[in-house]
Amino acid sequence: MKLPETSEWVLHSVAVIAQLPAGSTVSGAQLAEHFGVPGPYLSKQLAKLVRAGILTGSTGPRGGFRLAREPEQLSILELIGAVDGAADPYVCRELRQQGRGAARPEDCTRPCALAAVMRRAHDAWRESLSGVTVAQIVAGLPAEVLEKNRRLLLQSAR
Amino acid sequence: MKLPETSEWVLHSVAVIAQLPAGSTVSGAQLAEHFGVPGPYLSKQLAKLVRAGILTGSTGPRGGFRLAREPEQLSILELIGAVDGAADPYVCRELRQQGRGAARPEDCTRPCALAAVMRRAHDAWRESLSGVTVAQIVAGLPAEVLEKNRRLLLQSAR
Numbered sequence: 001m002k003l004p005e006t007s008e009w010v011l012h013s014v015a016v017i018a019q020l021p022a023g024s025t026v027s028g029a030q031l032a033e034h035f036g037v038p039g040p041y042l043s044k045q046l047a048k049l050v051r052a053g054i055l056t057g058s059t060g061p062r063g064g065f066r067l068a069r070e071p072e073q074l075s076i077l078e079l080i081g082a083v084d085g086a087a088d089p090y091v092c093r094e095l096r097q098q099g100r101g102a103a104r105p106e107d108c109t110r111p112c113a114l115a116a117v118m119r120r121a122h123d124a125w126r127e128s129l130s131g132v133t134v135a136q137i138v139a140g141l142p143a144e145v146l147e148k149n150r151r152l153l154l155q156s157a158r
Numbered sequence: 159m160k161l162p163e164t165s166e167w168v169l170h171s172v173a174v175i176a177q178l179p180a181g182s183t184v185s186g187a188q189l190a191e192h193f194g195v196p197g198p199y200l201s202k203q204l205a206k207l208v209r210a211g212i213l214t215g216s217t218g219p220r221g222g223f224r225l226a227r228e229p230e231q232l233s234i235l236e237l238i239g240a241v242d243g244a245a246d247p248y249v250c251r252e253l254r255q256q257g258r259g260a261a262r263p264e265d266c267t268r269p270c271a272l273a274a275v276m277r278r279a280h281d282a283w284r285e286s287l288s289g290v291t292v293a294q295i296v297a298g299l300p301a302e303v304l305e306k307n308r309r310l311l312l313q314s315a316r
Contacts, residue, residue, distance in 0.1 A: 003159050003247045011272045012253050036257025076275050089161040089247070095170050096303075099194025101310050107303050113295050114169045117234050121286035128279035137271050145254075145265050152259050 003085045006045045009037055010083050011076065013046065014054060018071040018134045019141070019149050025057060025064030026153050034153060045083060052082035071138060077129035086126065090118035161243045164203045167195055168241050169234065171204065172212060176229040176292045177299070177307050183215060183222030184311050192311060203241060210240035229296060235287035244284065248276035 013031050020026070028046050032039035046065055049055040054074060057065035067074070080086050092115035096103045111119075138146070171189050178184070186204050190197035204223055207213040212232060215223035225232065238244050250273035254261045269277075296304070 001159055001161050001243050001245065001247045002249075005249065005251070007248060008251060008253050008272070011276075015272060016259070034257050034259035035253055036260075037253075076272070085159050085247075087159065089159045089243075090165060091160075091163065093163070093166060095166050095193055095195075099192050101174070101192035101307055102194075103303050103306070107300050113298050114166070114173060114234070117287065117290045117295070118169075121234075121283045124282040124286040125279045128282040129275065132275045137275070140271050142265050145261050148261070149259055 001089050003080065004083055006041070007080060007083055007085055009035065009042055010045050010049060010079055013042070014049065014067070014074065014079055014134055015137050016149055016153065017055070017065060017067055018074075018138050019146050020153060021150075023066060024154065025066045027064050030153055031065075034149075048082050048084075049079070052078065054078060054082055067134075071135035072133055074134040075130045076132045076134070076137075077126055079134075080129060086129075088119060088122045090115065090122065092118070159247050161238065162241055164199070165238060165241055165243055167193065167200055168203050168207060168237055171200070172207065172225070172232065172237055172292055173295050174307055174311065175213070175223060175225055176232075176296050177304050178311060179308075181224060182312065183224045185222050188311055189223075192307075206240050206242075207237070210236065212236060212240055225292075229293035230291050232292040233288045234290045234292070234295075235284055237292075238287060244287075246277060246280045248273065248280065250276075 012035060016031070016034065017026060028043040029039055031046070032042045035042070046055060050057060053068050055065045056068045077086060092112055094108070094112065096112055097105070097108055170193060174189070174192065175184060186201040187197055189204070190200045193200070204213060208215060211226050213223045214226045235244060250270055252266070252270065254270055255263070255266055
């Protein structure tokens with residue numbers, strides 16, 4: 001069970017944009033340099049965040065990104081969902097209705113008990129992530145980190 | 159984020175063995191036929207359950223499997239863990255310490271706040287799965303299902 005490596009990029013990109021004064025934009029190139037990651041690959045992730053309504057902006061050479069909503073309105077679950085990471089990792093293929101031991105359809109009117117257990121665990125995971133906002137993450141960062149990130153990203157702005 | 163397809167096989171295999179009278183054994187071939195899945199591939203999963211101390215038995219042509227512990231002592235988390243499905247899906251590569259924006263080591267004495275959020279969600283997932291035992295799954299099955307599974311698997315026993 002693995003989330004894409006780019007999950008970390010996405011979480012940090014949104015968190016760092018949320019540290020800038022409201023309305024500030026940063027380019028994909030700035031973010032790539034800030035994190036030391038490949039620009040074209042990061043741009044693809046940023047485009048997913050735009051499609052998911054988390055960022056606004058464009059991916060062109062003069063493009064810039066900003067938050068599409070207040071950081072208080074952005075949960076970590078939404079960010080993970082934007083990179084296709086929030087789907088239930090367990091897939092029930094109704095094994096109980098296959099093979100020699102196949103249960104009769106009339107004994108399968110309720111969801112498979114094992115699938116239900118897996119689903120409840122996934123719901124607990126989602127609930128945990130949906131309870132944390134980007135604003136809460138930023139609020140917990142050391143003042144030195146905030147100051148440095150603002151200085152670096154606003155200085156290098158076009 | 160995906161669990162292996164064989165997670166479903168493993169959960170159902172252990173659940174069906176737990177439905178048999180204590181001490182009964184079933185072969186990998188019986189289970190493969192019961193579920194209509196490829197025998198050699200299922201055998202690999204059963205071997206993992208043996209290595210994890212969930213089943214005892216052997217994988218040979220005359221091999222048989224039984225529970226290594228009481229079903230009250232077997233959590234769903236352990237079964238998923240046996241097929242390498244219980245590791246944290248989020249990997250923190252300390253992105254905050256990379257690139258032009260790298261935070262100073264002295265500002266990173268606490269775990270990354272984003273990694274901590276992901277870890278808490280995974281802990282919630284684990285806690286949910288560890289709270290359900292194989293015995294509870296079996297106790298919730300319709301009597302007709304239990305009776306049928308016992309009849310099929312004990313009849314065909316060597």
